[in-house]
Amino acid sequence: MKHFFQLLFFLVSFLGFSQCPPPGEIVLSSQEEVDQFVADYSGTCDGISGDLILLSKLTGVNTDNPAASEITDISGLDFLKSINGSLTITINASEIIGFNLLTSVRGDIEITSSSSIQKINGFNNLTFARRIVIANNTQLKIIEGFQKIESLESSIEIGNNDLLEEIQAFNNISSIKGELNISNNEALQKIPSFSKLIEIFSDLNLTSNPKLFSIDGFNELRVIGNDLNIEFIKEIHGFDNLRFVNRYLDFRNGIEKIPSFNNLEKVGAGFRIQNTSLQSINGFNSLLKTGDDFFLEDWFIISENPILNEVRGFGRFIFVEGMLEVKNNPQLNDCSWLCNILNNGKITGNLIIQNNLGSCLNASKAIENCNKDFDNDGIANVIDLDDDNDGILDIDEGNGLIDTDNDGFPDSMDLDADNDNCFDVIEAGFEDDNGDGILGNLPTNVYFNGKVILVSSGYTTPLDANSNGTFDFQEESTLNPGKNGIIEICLNSPQTDLIDGLNGNPEPGGFWTPALQSGTGIFNPFVDKAGIYTYTHTNKTLNCGERTAQVLVEIPSTLNAGLDTEITLCEEKRLINLFDLLNGNPSQGGSWSPELASKTNIFDPTIDKAGVYTYTINDEFCGRISSKITLKKSSKPNAGIGTKIEICEFSPSINLFDFLTGNPDINGTWSSNLPNGIFNPSINLSGNYTYTVDNGSCGIDTATIEVVVLKDNPLTNVTVNVNDFSATNNQIQVFVFSTRKYEYSLDGVQYQLDNVFNNVVGGEQTVYVRGVDGCEFYSEKVFVKTYPTFFTPNNDGENDFWRLKDFPFDNYKILIYNRFGNVIKEISSNSGFWDGNFNGNPAPSSNYWFKVVTDSGQIFTGNFSLLRK
Structure with missing residues (x-):
């Protein structure tokens, strides 16, 4: 029996050689x-077609093999160049x-839940990975490497590493399709x-890293597709080019x-700066609005900052969809930074200003502080439509946001x-006979909204x-000749040429403002407004005179x-108020x-249908x-998901749209190179070919197909495995890693x-491989x-x-x-044979085993049957 088990060992040990798993x-x-x-595949294989999972013995995988030891060294795996699945390391x-x-x-x-790892360094030629997670490694101190990754299809997540001190990696990454979460x-x-x-297509989270x-x-970062969350970091620098945070800051x-x-x-x-140790906030001078993209997730909060004593900036801030809250900042005593939005902007929710100091004590104090009267006409700037009484509406002068000559005074002042x-009053085409720069002549009288009265010109669109x-008062002056007249028109009157209302035989070739x-000069009362229209001759001059x-x-x-x-x-x-959407200041x-279903102005998109809605007023005079x-429904664009495809140079033409996944819209366009x-x-x-779906105000989405045209070249990534010397089935397996x-x-x-x-x-066989589409061979x-x-040693001339x-x-030796398990025959050369006799007598019909030993030391085993008929 000893020889029998030795023979079984031979049968198990001599398996066919495989170059890749x-x-x-x-x-x-x-x-x-x-x-x-490593011993099986190093030097013969550089790629894995599926997932590679490295799990320490402590996971319980090997509890049935007490001789197995924990994984402590994976350096031998450095020969790998590609993994077509995921790489999981818990060792x-x-x-x-x-x-x-x-x-x-x-x-x-x-790389997760590895209790002994102190350092990660490598992956320096890695250019592609879908997602990288380094988490729950209790001894990890430093992360280095990953220097060639430029884009990730998903996220980078580094968290819950208790002893992690430094991250010195990912220095060349330019795009993250998911979140960056540290x-x-x-x-x-x-x-x-x-x-x-x-x-960053999703969140940027830098939270709960107390040291x-x-x-x-982040100086080149332009867009954060979702949230920007930062806490427990004392000093934040950079973000010089950040333009959009699509959800929370x-x-x-x-x-x-x-x-x-x-x-x-x-x-x-939402915009929130809360519970910080900031002493000052200075900036946000391009911020226009917050909150208008998300329903019930909109606020502007600067609160609970115990040592905040100065806020400057927010010079263009004009809109908050939702609540504006400035409270519980016990050292903040100046809220003049809110004046632009309080004077010129809009807050759709509650204005909460409390538990601060000075002009930030409460909302009333803040509004009072902002209600300055620049032109001393008795009308506070917050409601004055013309802050300098030059006959030009503040809205046409930039509402305090434009300072053409950079002299510290906005154009509206x-x-x-x-x-x-x-x-400006002259360059705008209005009257200023006494040349003081103010519309009309002294004394100046104004309406309750700050507009000058008792004058025959002003408050039309500047020239x-x-x-x-660019308005003329913001650039070189232009002469404007003309004669005055009056026309009375109803809103439903026919269109009228305004030149017919002028006196003094005006010359043709002028323009209207x-x-x-x-x-x-054709006035359409249905779309044009009543008021003063100025006809200007094209003569130019360097002085301030004008003929209009x-x-x-x-x-x-x-x-x-x-x-x-x-x-x-x-x-x-x-819900949408249709009346608020109408242009032209409707009554x-x-x-x-x-x-509408509401029987009011309110359009409910869940009940009311898109279409044309007519607003009608019955006027006793006209x-x-x-x-x-017109309400049109559209959806957010979907360009699908791009991919990489390979195509033979001999293949017929293909439609790249067929290779987009994710149910792309069909109304898109391809880039100019295709x-x-x-x-x-x-x-x-x-090259890369980009598909773009543009749904106008509903946004733009793109997807890119990378196309690689394959030439008819020989394949280099082929492995041929021969499983032979078998009594049942000699087999050839061919693997192409593609x-x-x-x-x-x-x-x-x-x-x-x-x-x-x-x-x-x-015998000798030739294995041929070729691409189905004709490329590569x-x-x-x-x-x-075989054996x-x-x-059948019966001297019948067949199989004797x-x-x-x-x-x-x-040259080889055969032991039968x-x-x-007894040796009954030894054959010493390739011309030798067995005739079925043992010690001069016919051996019985039975199964016999053999071992072949070559001169080079290779051993092959098998068994055969002796049949006597």
Whole structure:
């Protein structure tokens, strides 16, 4: 029996050699398995087709094998270049160093729950990974490497590493399609500057890292697609080019210094600076609005900051969708930084100012502080429509946001906005006989809203003689000849040429201000407003004189149905006031047709249908006047999800749209290098082709297909495995490490899609591989070793002897055993054979085993049957 078990050992030990592991998940759960994997595949294989999972013995995987040891060394795996699945590491090594040949991990990289790892350094040639997670490693102190990654399809998550002190990695990343989350690392003191990062599609979270004193970077970051959350970091520097935070901006807990954020234009939901140690806030001078992209997630909060004593900036801040709260800042005594929004802007929710000092004591104090009267006309700036009484409305002078000559006085408080020694009132085309820069003559009388009364001109659109989009009072002066007249028109009157209302035989060739909807002198009462229209001759001069003619258009009724308006609803769910959407300052009291479900002005998108709604007012002077609002429903654009495809140069043309996933919209366009999306590999070049869906006000979405045109070149990534010397099935397996489709042949004529050839005859065989589409080819000669599985020594001329055939070695020795493990025959050369006799007598019919030993020391085993008939 001893010999029998030795023979079984031979049968188990002599397996066919495989250059790469078969497809599927690979789990290595002990050091012995790691070492065996390295021994089997290092030098012959550089890629894994599925997931690679490294699990320490402590996970319980090897509890049935007490001899297995924990994984402490994975440096032997450095030969790997690609992993087509995910890489998961949970081991007890003190370091993870290497993987510097690894260029691609198509799935996630997860280094988690490893209780002994102190350092991660490597992955320096890695260019692609979907997501990187480094978390719950209780001894980890430093992360280095990952220097060639420029883009991630998902997120970077580094968290709950109790002893992590430094992150010195990811220095070249420019785009993160998910979130960047570095949180809950109790000892973290240093992170990268992320100086090349341009966009984050989801959150940027830097929270609960109590020893991270400062961050300095993110200077190229333009857009944060969701939230910006920072807390427990004393000093924040950088963010010089950040323009949009699409959801929350949230700074809290212990922060002592923040950047100016002077390029930040919009925060889509809530803005909050709360419970910080900031002494001053200075910046946000490009911020226009907060909160108008999210329903019930909108606020502006600067509260609970115990040592905050100064806030400066917010010079263009004009809109808060929701609540504005400034409270519980016990050292803050100046709220003049709120004056622009209080004077010129809009807050749709509650204004809460309390428990501060000075002008920040309460809302009333803040409003009172902002109610200055620049022109001393008795009307506070907050309600004065003309802060300097020059006849130009503040809205036309930029509402305090424009200072053309940079003299410290905004145009709305500057009688000579462009500093050309010519008063704005003259350059705007209005009257100023006494030359004091103020509309009309002294004494100046004003309406309750600050507009000068008892004058024949002013408060029409200021002149823009060259129609370049800049008013004349903000650039060189232009002469404006003309004669005055009056026309009375009803809103439902026919269109009228205003030149017919001028006196003095005006010469043709002038232009009208404010511009009429027609672009000429034709006045359309349905869209143009009543008021003073100035006709200007094209003569120019360097002095402030002007020759103009004005037509006062009077509409006997103040009722106005507004102007036709078209609105696109982007999957709106909130209630909409149609009256507020009408252009042209419509009057109240009209009716809607068709009637809305609310029987008011309120459109409920869950009940009311999109379409045309007509607003009508019955006027006793001018009859029936109407305007229309057209509501169109649209959706947020979906360009799908791009991918990378390979195509043979001989293949027919393809439509790249067919390769987009994620149910893309069909109304998009392709980039200019392939405008119709039809790719012809014989004409078009390899490269990136972008599909764009533009749904107007509902946004733009893009997806990119990377196309690689394959030339007809020999394959280099083919492995051929021969499983031979078998009594049942000699087999050839062919592995091509590629996602493309291939076909296989043993004669070069008949090809099959299956990469396995069964029942292969012995002897030399040639394996052929070619791409199904005609690109790429490969051939290799292999030898299939066989032996006869029976013989019948009955002298009938057929199968009378047993000998090896289709065996590639010239010199070898064969030992034949009976079922008791005894040697009964030894054959010493390749010409030897057994005739079925033992000690001169016929051996009985039975199964016999044999062992072949070659001159080079290779050993092959098998068994055969002796049959006597």
